[in-house]
Amino acid sequence: MTDTAAPSTRGRTTHRGRIDKRRAILDAAFVVFAQAGFEGACVRKIAAEAGVAKPTVYNHLGDKETLFRHSITAVAERELAEHLEAVESLVTAGGDVREALTDLALRLARNFGSDRASSLRRLVVAEVSRFPELLDAVWGPRTNRVEEALADRLARLALAGCLNMREPVEAAEQFIALLSGPIESRSRFGTRRLADQELQGIAVAAVRTFLRAFGAPATEGERSAPEAPRGEIT
Numbered sequence: 001m002t003d004t005a006a007p008s009t010r011g012r013t014t015h016r017g018r019i020d021k022r023r024a025i026l027d028a029a030f031v032v033f034a035q036a037g038f039e040g041a042c043v044r045k046i047a048a049e050a051g052v053a054k055p056t057v058y059n060h061l062g063d064k065e066t067l068f069r070h071s072i073t074a075v076a077e078r079e080l081a082e083h084l085e086a087v088e089s090l091v092t093a094g095g096d097v098r099e100a101l102t103d104l105a106l107r108l109a110r111n112f113g114s115d116r117a118s119s120l121r122r123l124v125v126a127e128v129s130r131f132p133e134l135l136d137a138v139w140g141p142r143t144n145r146v147e148e149a150l151a152d153r154l155a156r157l158a159l160a161g162c163l164n165m166r167e168p169v170e171a172a173e174q175f176i177a178l179l180s181g182p183i184e185s186r187s188r189f190g191t192r193r194l195a196d197q198e199l200q201g202i203a204v205a206a207v208r209t210f211l212r213a214f215g216a217p218a219t220e221g222e223r224s225a226p227e228a229p230r231g232e233i234t
Contacts, residue, residue: 022060025050029061029071034119038068038127068127073137075120080142082111087146090153097162097215098207105179105203112183113199118190125189147172154214165214174213178206 028050032041043064047054061067086107090100111117124134150172157163165171182202187194194202 021050021052021056023074025052025057025060025067026071026074029067030075030116030119033068033071033123038064038123038130041068043067065131069131069134072120072123072131072134075116076138076142079111079117079120080145083108083146084149086111087149087153090150090157097157098211101175101207101210102203105175105206106200108176109179109183109199109203109206110196112180113187113194115193118187118193122190147176150175161216163214164216171210171214175206175210178209179203182206 025046029041029046032046032049035041036045041064043057044054046067047057050057057067061070086104089107090104120138124131124138128135147169151168154163154165154171154175155168158165158168163171179202182205183194183199184190186192186198186202
């Protein structure tokens with residue numbers, strides 16, 4: 001008699017469970033490292049935060065150094081995905097380029113100013129002498145990918161006559177700098193949480209400055225329009 005039963009999903013379920021547990025451990029590790037720093041963190045605290053036994057942490061990720069590296073990399077990858085998702089939303093389809101850029105700027109500002117992003121920057125800077133390779137993991141190719149994606153979107157806007165630029169990559173770099181610079185200084189390098197209204201003000205100011213440099217020739221009405229008050233989006 002031919003066995004027509006469906007293939008067992010036990011292996012796939014076990015694999016999925018292992019991935020989920022690893023993700024929970026990495027999330028817990030980042031929380032503990034962000035709170036206590038590398039020296040103050042211990043595997044026991046991480047296991048408790050993840051809701052697993054201490055040996056389980058060792059079985060999945062080994063020692064504390066490995067935990068730190070993998071937790072930082074996992075958060076950096078999540079940050080990258082959110083930045084790229086925001087950049088991919090930059091389309092006008094005949095709409096207002098200022099409005100589209102402001103929406104993007106606010107999404108990126110909220111990403112840059114989040115507690116998670118601030119903790120990531122603080123941890124990498126604090127432990128750069130112990131883990132120098134994490135500089136590239138957080139700010140190397142990942143940053144380049146965001147700038148390249150943004151440059152592509154800006155180039156499309158330029159071809160459509162919405163922007164005036166010759167070097168989209170340079171423009172993308174400056175757009176991001178107009179956001180990240182004020183966020184770093186006002187948050188005191190991530191030690192002070194910025195209110196959403198303040199992030200909105202930074203986004204508006206960044207777009208205003210960017211369009212003065214790269215905007216297409218404005219109409220008389222646009223040139224004479226009053227500027228938005230600080231912290232408000234028009």
